[in-house]
Amino acid sequence: MAANDVSNGVRLVRVPEDRDGQRLDNFLLLQLKGAPRSLVYKLVRSGQVRINGRRAKADSRLAGGDEVRIPPVRLVEAGEQAPPPKALLDSLAGQILFEDRWLLALNKPSGLAAHGGSGVRVGAIEALRALRPGERLELVHRLDRDTSGVLLVAKRRSALLELQALMRGDDDEDGPGKRYLALLVGRLPQGRTTVDAPLRKSVLQGGERMVRVDPAGKPSRSHFTVLERRGGHSFCEVLIETGRTHQIRVHAAHLGHPVAGDSKYGDREANKRLAEQAGLRRLFLHAASIEFALEGGKRPYLINAPLPPELTAVLDRLG
Numbered sequence: 001m002a003a004n005d006v007s008n009g010v011r012l013v014r015v016p017e018d019r020d021g022q023r024l025d026n027f028l029l030l031q032l033k034g035a036p037r038s039l040v041y042k043l044v045r046s047g048q049v050r051i052n053g054r055r056a057k058a059d060s061r062l063a064g065g066d067e068v069r070i071p072p073v074r075l076v077e078a079g080e081q082a083p084p085p086k087a088l089l090d091s092l093a094g095q096i097l098f099e100d101r102w103l104l105a106l107n108k109p110s111g112l113a114a115h116g117g118s119g120v121r122v123g124a125i126e127a128l129r130a131l132r133p134g135e136r137l138e139l140v141h142r143l144d145r146d147t148s149g150v151l152l153v154a155k156r157r158s159a160l161l162e163l164q165a166l167m168r169g170d171d172d173e174d175g176p177g178k179r180y181l182a183l184l185v186g187r188l189p190q191g192r193t194t195v196d197a198p199l200r201k202s203v204l205q206g207g208e209r210m211v212r213v214d215p216a217g218k219p220s221r222s223h224f225t226v227l228e229r230r231g232g233h234s235f236c237e238v239l240i241e242t243g244r245t246h247q248i249r250v251h252a253a254h255l256g257h258p259v260a261g262d263s264k265y266g267d268r269e270a271n272k273r274l275a276e277q278a279g280l281r282r283l284f285l286h287a288a289s290i291e292f293a294l295e296g297g298k299r300p301y302l303i304n305a306p307l308p309p310e311l312t313a314v315l316d317r318l319g
Helices: 025-033 035-046 087-093 124-131 157-168 247-255 269-277 309-318
Strands: 003-005 010-014 067-070 073-078 096-099 103-108 148-152 177-184 194-195 197-204 209-213 221-230 233-240 287-295 299-304
Touching: 025 035, 025 067, 073 287, 087 124, 096 299, 103 124, 124 148, 148 157, 148 299, 157 287, 177 221, 177 309, 194 247, 197 247, 209 247, 221 247, 221 309, 233 247, 269 309
Parallel strands: 148 287
Antiparallel strands: 003 073, 010 067, 096 103, 103 148, 177 233, 177 287, 194 221, 197 209, 221 233, 287 299
């Protein structure tokens, strides 16, 4: 199989000023075009990638002027990789909710990863780049593969940095208001139920990510409000103050009312009944809206994604 020498030897790359604040893994993906994300993480974990001579983590933030050591890597020729299916590109083109000079908002379908890697060849960002060749598109945040809804993509570096700062809660500004819709198994009490439970992430032997409530975990807070009762279950609005991996799913399970259709943290028997009675074939979790402001609050955004037809149909069948 043909291969391409990305480098004949070790490279020392100076970080441009406009890349200040970028994560190391994203910087490497741009430097090693065509490299799978799993390979980038492996290089970083093994200590072959260094920042100013020191070992670093994949999520380390770079500063303009930093020197990054990049080892020689051999990759399959990029041209040998098949492009994303045309049907996927056509579908995503019709799922763009909003676009301006700074960003693009996609209504990501369930089953499509936010990005490729770990056995996933094409994610939403790779498909969008194929749809818009020549444009510099950067993923602002992530959604679980099985979660549908609003996914933000930056078209300008300045917008990416400002949005990521908002996501991290820098400058003591309010972070983006993230609103989800979910069907929880069973009858959650009326009114608002708040879960303030730290979450800890671990990786199982097979590489699967699992998250659990753990006092040693990161602070995490979710607010669940019942909107309707459907078939003995609770259709809820969920607001999150933090954006941890699998946060809503783990917090819902912690309440004893897991998200319907959740094969990882959910109720297997309830999922089976909902599939038979209401045709639920996916996780019933949807990122319905996100609200934020750029330019220090001068440019407000409120982006909404309608509940997908397959989830609306489930609610209708439950009556």
